[in-house]
Amino acid sequence: ERQLETGTCSSYAVIPVDRSGEPDYMKAKVSLVDGSPGLTCGDAIDPSAEVTGFSSNVVYNNSTSCLNKFSDLHRCYELTLSWTWPDNEPQGELSWNLYRIEQRPDNVDLRYIDPIATNLANVPGEKGTFIELGTDFDGIKPYRTYYYILTPLDSVGNEYTIIDYPSKNVERVYIEDRYWDYNEYRVPEPPEPPEPPYGVQWLGDLNDYMQEESFQIAGIIMVLTIMINFIAVPLILMKRKRMVRVLAKRAANQPRDLDDEFEDFFK
Incomplete structure (x- = not known):
């Protein structure tokens, strides 16, 4: 060829x-x-068309039938994507492929990724939709972020596959866990706080603080300080008493020595 x-x-x-x-x-x-x-x-120029109003809506299906059928609370989600088709190119009509990836597209080439929908007809000015269910194979799941990407194809098969985010052709969807929005009654009540020792609140607070590392370190430092004081203070007092005795003895001997010196001077 x-x-x-x-x-x-x-x-x-x-x-x-x-x-x-x-x-x-x-x-x-x-x-x-x-x-x-x-x-x-020959035409190897990729189309550059963009859709408008690309948006998403996620609904949680709280029906008992979904839960009983799949026994998985995380599969009862329904995602609806919607957008408005642009005008066709002068050279011919456009069609579109839809991709889904789970990483932020930064100059990503989609040629090696399989689309989740192909050959979507471009009807200028009309609204396009796509629905994906959690019950589908590899369907959507909570706590995940998906990027849905529409890529245009021209009449000869050229496809624009180099994608960055943000873009008018990319919709970011984060699936929140909405199960508890409908089933708050299933949340167990928090247990009652335990009774403090001997019914004294401050003893309970002290017991809680004893479990914290910072409080334990402060307690060890305080005990060491007290032990050092028990040892060092008596030693300092003993040295002080000895110094007082020495100074007193020197003070008692000093006047006699001065009298002897003056007596020798005047002889």
């Missing part, structure tokens, strides 16, 4: 050949374009 480059046009003819190898040009058939012979031009 030989592909035409963009902008190059050609026509193709099928010519019968007899057994001797002679072609019969009068019976040749030329390739048709819209029912009449003409040139076929």
Whole structure:
């Protein structure tokens, strides 16, 4: 197969050949374009159309039938995507593929990803919708984020597959857990707080604080400080008493020494 480059046009003819190898040009058939012979031009330019109003709505199905059928609360979700189709291209009508991925698209090429819907007809100005259920194979589940991507295809099959977010053709959907919105009565009541020791509240608070690491460290530091005081304070007092005695003895001896010095001076 030989592909035409963009902008190059050609026509193709099928010519019968007899057994001797002679072609019969009068019976040749030329390739048709819209029912009449003409040139076929190469086109490798991806379309750049964008939808408008791409939005989503998630509903939780709280029916007993869904729960009894699948025995899985996480499968009773229904997602509806909606958008408005753009105008077709002058060269022909557009169609669309829909993809779903679970990572934020940042220059992602979708060529190697299978679409979840193909060949969606583009009806200019009309509203398009797509519904996905949690009961489908690989359906939506709570606590997950999905990116739904619409990609345009032109009449010759070119598809714009390089995607970034945000984009008008990308819708981000986070599935919240809505089961408890309908089943609050199933939430068990919190247990009563335990009775504090001996019915004394501050003893209960102290017991709770004893379980915290910061309180334990502070308690150890306080005990060490008290022990150091028990040892260091008596030693300091003993040294003080000894110093007082030494100073008192020196003070008692100092005047006598001065009198002796003056007596020797005046002799």
